[in-house]
Amino acid sequence: MQVIEKTEDLRRLCEVFREAPFVTVDTEFMRERTYYSQLCxxxxxxxxxxxxxxxxxxxxxxxxxxxxxADESVVKxxxxxxxxLEIFYRLMGRVPQPLFDTQIAAMAxxxxxxxxxxPLVRAVTGAQVDKGSRFTDWSKRPLSEKQLTYALGDVTHLVDxxxxxxxxxxxxxxxAWVAEEMAVLDEPTLYFTSPETAWQRLKLRNIRPKDMGAIVQLAAWREREAQQKDVPRARVVKDEAITEIARAAPTTVAELGALRGVPTGFERSRSAAGLLEAVAAGKAMSRDDIPQKETSGQNQPAPADVVDLLRVLLKRQSxxxxxxxxxxxxxxxxxxxALSDDANVPAMRGWRREVFGDLALKLKHGAVSLGLKGKSVTLINHKA
Known part of the structure; x- marks a missing residue:
């Protein structure tokens, strides 16, 4: 078992690996107490x-x-x-290319x-993977032989x-189906949350329009704090506290300290001033400057019967x-x-449309119907 601890040994290893058509890769990391994953x-x-x-x-x-x-002649x-990929994106400023994700390929x-x-290793190769070391502390040294054996198994079985x-x-x-999915993984927004868009991570329900500006600014403030201090978002302020603070709109540390969602003593911290500034900035935003969650553009709910039929069709096609x-x-x-024939969704593009999308539209408009043949769902074509 090779355990590489020196740069020169790593250089020699990578020179050999660059001659291979592909290399399997895995990481062990810790993230319970940090914003960014600690690569171990x-x-x-x-x-x-x-x-x-x-x-x-x-x-x-x-x-x-x-x-x-980064070598595009070797598949990762x-x-x-x-x-x-989030870990390597932070180290490289880009995503390793070209990529192959066996979880996505397995779905196809x-x-x-x-x-x-x-379960994938077991289904494909018949091998058993020992997951006993999965939740150990990978940051502690020295690592045990059991930990190292477990870690190496995550890439040796992956070859097969x-x-x-x-x-x-x-x-x-x-x-080509899987290649299309791999291209999606090259999107930088998957691996870095901009403070300006951090509000989109929140589950927002029954929010008053006048509170939305403060929510946007508070989420941005929290994201910057978490990134700068390298701590989990919840260690700064919990999600539910953001909406509580936005509704209360405190202007003083005393008002901030009186809120239930604010940790005891937080109002006396250096961060309190930044939070109050975020609230003020949010309240000062004009309605035109306050972003809104993207919607489908349809206010009415999808017709339940059509949705049910399309789900049966989806199961049949899959x-x-x-x-x-x-x-x-x-x-x-x-x-x-179910709402629109012109829905701009992945199921209506590329290979998905060929396998499912076109049939979904035909089912909606009665060009085909679903029936039973024995215990299996079948398609019945109707002549025009």
Whole structure:
């Protein structure tokens, strides 16, 4: 088992790995007490070799690895890549390319919605993955042999999973489907929350229009505080406290300290002044400057009967084509299509439209109907 703790050893390893057509990658990190993930371990493997890289080793420079991840001649294979990519985006300023996410590929190959690593390995290779070390403290040193063995297994099994999924995608003509999904992962907004858009993360219900400006400014203030101090958002101010503060609109530290959602003593902290400034800035915003949540543009609810029929069609098409329902169409897609033939949703574009979207419109307008053949749902075409 290679455990890389020196920059020169990492450089030699990456020179070898850059000759491979692909490399599997995984990370172990901690985030319970920080805003940004604390990278604790990096695992990499090819068909020929595997290694563990210790980013916490004194003096190690990860530049050779980051160069490998940026090398577009080598495919980077992850499982459920989002959190790993967030770490590398912060280190590199970009997402590793080209990408292959085995969780997304598995959805296109009929292994279900967002299948976990362990069940996917078992289904594809028959191997058993020991997850006993999953929730250990990866920041502590030295790491045990059990931890290292567990960590390395996350990329060695992934080699076999990738090769099997890649073969199945080629055989079924779905390589382009997955490539389309990989392109979505290149969007920077997935990995960095701008303070100006932080309010969009909040679950806002029954909000008075006059309070919205303060909510926007408070969410931006909290995001900046969390990023600068590298602490979780809730350690600054909890979500529910933001709406309470916006409604109360305190102008003094005494008024702020009287609110239930504000931690005891917070009004005496250095952060209190910034919070009060955010409230004031929000109250001063003109209506035209206050952003609004994006909506479908439809005020009426989707017709329930149409939604129910489309869900049956979705289940039928996902089973027929061996693809996870959520990869074909989300609940929001279904409701949007039920409301409008021109719905601007993923289910009405590209390969999804071919598999589901066009049939959904035909079902809406009676060009086809659903029936039963034995115990299976079938489509009945109606002549014009």
């Amino acid at each position: 371990l990096i695992q990499v493997a090819t068909t020929e070799d595997a290694a563990i890289i210790d980013p916490l080793a004194p003096g190690i420079d990860l530049e050779p690895l980051l160069a490998l991840l 294979v992850f499982h459920a890549a989002r959190q790993d 190959c009929g292994y279900g919605d967002q299948v976990g690593y362990e 999973v990738y090769l099997a999924l890649q073969k199945k995608l080629a055989e079924t003509g779905r390589t 089973e027929l084509h061996g693809v996870a329902p959520k990869l074909l169409a989300s609940s929001a897609d279904i409701e949007a299509i």
